[in-house]
Amino acid sequence: MNTPSDVLVVGAGAAGLAVVESLRRKGYRERITLLGEETGAPYDRPPLSKQVLAGTWEAERTQLRTREVLDALDAEFVLGERASSLDAATRTVRTADGAELGAEAVVLATGLHARRLPELSGVAGVHVLRTLGDAVRLRGELLEARRVVVVGDGVLGSEIAATARLMGADVTLTGPQAAPMRAQLGHDIAALLAALHTAHGVRLRPDTLVATLETAGGRVTGVRTAEGETIPADLVVAAVGSTPATDWLAGSGLALEDGVVCDSRCRAADGVYATGDVARFHHEALGRSLRLENRTNATEQAMAVAANILGADRPYSPVPYFWTDQLGVKIQVYGLPTPTATTHVVEGDTEQGRFVARYLDGEGRPVAVLGWNMPKQARLHRPYLLDRYTPRPVAAPR
Structure with a gap:
């Protein structure tokens, strides 16, 4: 695979910015354009419902990078412009203002829209x-x-x-x-x-x-x-709830089904990739498609996309992870708990408000690990999940 002469990233949130940063870290020195609907610099979303809402953070503190760091990326930031359509065959994006942007590789990182019910x-x-x-x-x-x-x-x-x-x-x-x-x-x-x-x-x-x-x-x-x-x-x-921001992709030629449908390389079409909340990718170890709405995935998947743009050709098969902070409690979850899984406390005590629990499927195999105010201990249990979430190597033909 030839290295693309230019890359266009649509979506200037955490996932989109992480693609740009990862490409630069990997030595890519060609033209990169980052197109974003919001006018301000890229910012982090998890603090919005906690620190920003509570007033312990000023809004500016959510910015992911300083202006100096963004300038050092040597990328063109086109902010305050909403993407309105994509021609996947020619990898051309048109904006609501009528501008056309194209590149040899296009990354879709448009995230989610908050679901708005008419009755509310x-x-x-x-x-x-x-x-x-x-x-x-x-x-x-x-x-x-x-x-x-x-x-x-x-x-x-x-x-x-x-x-x-x-x-x-x-x-x-x-x-x-x-x-x-x-x-x-x-x-x-x-x-x-x-x-x-x-x-x-x-x-x-x-x-x-x-x-x-x-x-x-x-x-x-x-x-x-x-x-x-x-x-x-x-x-x-x-x-x-939220809906993937794919409305602008109608008629693009891409498969859309609760997100942008991708293969295990996060590729939606030739030269077109998706990452973050909007991407529905094939997880090779699980044998099914996933769309993950969390901050960790935004960064990890972006790094995988950048690597594959540059020719790595590696599947993205993460151990899913999310966290939430509520009322003085930090909850961290590795893996995907299922409705039928049983939970077993393996460290700590629920009565003391500090514990680690494993989720087991019907055959007693671990599918997820949860830490309740025990972040370090929960992370130490993550390796128990690797067998489930790591693809099996394909044997070479004899």
């Missing part, structure tokens, strides 16, 4: 949280709000509820699950997280769907559940 939109006091601007606006209203309802009990909704509660608000967390983050943590650990929230005063409303908003004078006053109950609120945050 268009009213003052109702927020989503995806961008830095979203976080700043939400913090401004949280400082004045007394009663907050968070709709959605996944990772983001749980983090927002935890932060709002620490800020002193009366918080209700609603969602369709039996406990917060049950889909990510399984029944047993999610029950512990529910107990943590309850102990800190968060009002949990499990198995609860919100049907519509209650309003007065154009501003939210509460949410009405599917059962007809009204939960009062001065402020509502809708954390009902």
